[in-house]
Amino acid sequence: MSSDELLTDKWLKKLDRQSQEILDRVVFDRGTFGEVFDRQTILRLGKLISDKIIDQMDFPLSTGKEANLFRATTPEHEFVAMKIYRTSTMTFKHIATYIDGDPRFKSGMKNRRDIIEEWAKKEFKNLEVLRRSKVRVPAPIKRLHNILIMEYIGDANQAAPLLKDVPLKHPQKIYDELMSFIARMYAAQIVHADLSPYNILMFQHKPYIIDVGQAVHLDHPSSQEFLKRDIHNIVQYFTRYDIRGDEQHLYEKLTTKK
Ligand SMILES: Nc1ncnc2c1ncn2[C@@H]1O[C@H](COP(=O)(O)OP(=O)(O)OP(=O)(O)O)[C@@H](O)[C@H]1O
């Protein structure tokens, strides 16, 4: 059986006892899980458990275009967020746009699994750099191949909602802070490239930037275009609060500053 075969019922029945036990701790819905994750990913979850990085997976937080997110609990009873990139269904075209021209990606990387792994690695790295640059992002905790573990944003009952779903009491404050995050990212030579109210969590009245896998280095040929789009998305969203940002001015201020 090939290692990337999906967890079909037939495959599940053939699992040895140890793997069955791992599954019992990480999987709440075997049907869905089997459709989404391959054998290697399941074994990696087992390794995260035996290495005591996590104790169990709690429930799904989201199913996105290329990754599934779960809340998990550590042996110390802390919550973490797990982002598992699907090795089987990743949309390559989307990813190629960001990887091509990024000097941080090794050239000549063809294998799909390698690319997905590099992608997860890049997201982890971006989280580290951004955190150091005082951009509020979830703290990166651990990466194992296509699995990324980071700080969970939310409380025991629910994950933090997206900016798009939260009415703001002090919109100007949030707007200003987001603009300062864009500036700090830029100073760290990074453009988020998918910044929008869909990739910002609101927790305890503070914005957290998430989903930084596709963020690009300033050397990327489209970085300026991505930056303009990021600024546009935020400015546009805040017009509902009667905040009228001048996109062109914001862009120039950012890019001409030393
Ligand atoms: N650290 C976190 N803490 C709590 N919830 C999170 C965290 N990271 C992500 N989420 C939840 O999971 C969702 C998807 O995360 P993310 O945007 O990183 O993945 P994605 O695969 O790019 O998803 P999409 O394709 O929907 O953009 C988020 O919208 C958010 O609801």
Ligand SMILES: [Mg+2]
């Ligand atoms: Mg997202």
